[in-house]
Amino acid sequence: MIGYLDLLLRLTIWFLLTADLSPANIMIGVSVALLLPRRFTRTPALLKDWLRVLWNIIIAIPQAYFEAIEIMLRPHTEEDTTLEQVQPNRTPGLIFLDIFVITFTPKTIVLRYRDDAYKVHRIRRRKPS
Amino acid sequence: MNGVLIIMILILLIPLYAAWKDDDIWQTMLAFASVATKTSIMILVISVLRDDWMIGVVGVLILSVGNASLMLLAHILKRLNE
Amino acid sequence: MITILGYTLIGIGIVFWLWGTWPMLGKRSVLFKLHSLSVADTLGSMSIIMGLLLKIPREWPLLLLALISLAIWNTVLGYVLAYCSTGGRYD
Numbered sequence: 001m002i003g004y005l006d007l008l009l010r011l012t013i014w015f016l017l018t019a020d021l022s023p024a025n026i027m028i029g030v031s032v033a034l035l036l037p038r039r040f041t042r043t044p045a046l047l048k049d050w051l052r053v054l055w056n057i058i059i060a061i062p063q064a065y066f067e068a069i070e071i072m073l074r075p076h077t078e079e080d081t082t083l084e085q086v087q088p089n090r091t092p093g094l095i096f097l098d099i100f101v102i103t104f105t106p107k108t109i110v111l112r113y114r115d116d117a118y119k120v121h122r123i124r125r126r127k128p129s
Numbered sequence: 130m131n132g133v134l135i136i137m138i139l140i141l142l143i144p145l146y147a148a149w150k151d152d153d154i155w156q157t158m159l160a161f162a163s164v165a166t167k168t169s170i171m172i173l174v175i176s177v178l179r180d181d182w183m184i185g186v187v188g189v190l191i192l193s194v195g196n197a198s199l200m201l202l203a204h205i206l207k208r209l210n211e
Numbered sequence: 212m213i214t215i216l217g218y219t220l221i222g223i224g225i226v227f228w229l230w231g232t233w234p235m236l237g238k239r240s241v242l243f244k245l246h247s248l249s250v251a252d253t254l255g256s257m258s259i260i261m262g263l264l265l266k267i268p269r270e271w272p273l274l275l276l277a278l279i280s281l282a283i284w285n286t287v288l289g290y291v292l293a294y295c296s297t298g299g300r301y302d
Contacts, residue, residue: 017276079240100283104253111297136225137228160235163248192281192284195287199292204295206295
């Protein structure tokens with residue numbers, strides 16, 4: 001099970017960087033993407049999980065702007081930390097993307113990651129009662 | 130576009146002042162992280178303003194290399210504090 | 212029309228920059244400033260780059276790369292700074 005998503009990511013970066021779709025450039029890109037060292041994990045990430053996380057990222061962008069406008073209009077002055085559960089059987093790549101989505105939205109930042117939970121710092125409008 | 134650039138430079142003064150004023154190392158790191166992002170965006174704006182895409186390529190390169198040095202520095206400071 | 216939209220996006224980005232950078236002068240915790248800096252430096256800058264993208268669509272591959280790497284690096288830097296500035300223990 002090779003990480004074909006991994007390969008796809010490298011090719012995307014290559015084509016964006018070079019902006020050239022000639023056959024020679026495609027060949028160079030594919031060979032570089034294959035030659036770079038890869039990590040083989042025992043439990044391959046499910047495509048379903050990846051699709052769900054990618055969908056979460058697409059949702060996160062308008063949500064981030066919405067939260068930004070919200071904290072601009074109504075000042076959020078209180079801060080606290082909470083624990084959020086990690087879904088089981090996450091590969092390192094999926095955990096990275098989870099942390100990315102949580103930290104990308106302005107109200108929440110991941111502080112710590114443990115095996116079972118993320119420690120999340122968030123700002124809110126009034127003190128939690 | 131010139132006005133946009135002038136406003137950007139004025140905003141850039143805020144983190145510079147914060148970096149100079151604060152004694153706490155983490156506040157200073159925060160200010161420099163902000164300066165790094167803002168200057169690379171300004172490079173992109175200047176490249177559009179002068180219609181010189183060679184400058185823009187430099188800005189994109191800076192953005193894609195990112196703030197790796199600041200992350201390393203943060204880890205070193207954390208080790209020092211332990 | 213496209214030009215106006217581009218300038219509007221750049222304007223929104225500048226407003227985000229100003230609003231998010233202003234709290235740096237105050238006396239709040241590092242984490243609180245990180246929240247407002249993520250508004251300024253990630254979302255504001257993304258909006259500015261989107262505006263530039265509408266002004267020069269010719270250079271879309273590089274600007275798209277700039278957009279993606281800006282989002283990823285800034286978010287990761289926020290996480291690293293939050294992680295490192297809060298000590299080493301789970302408390």
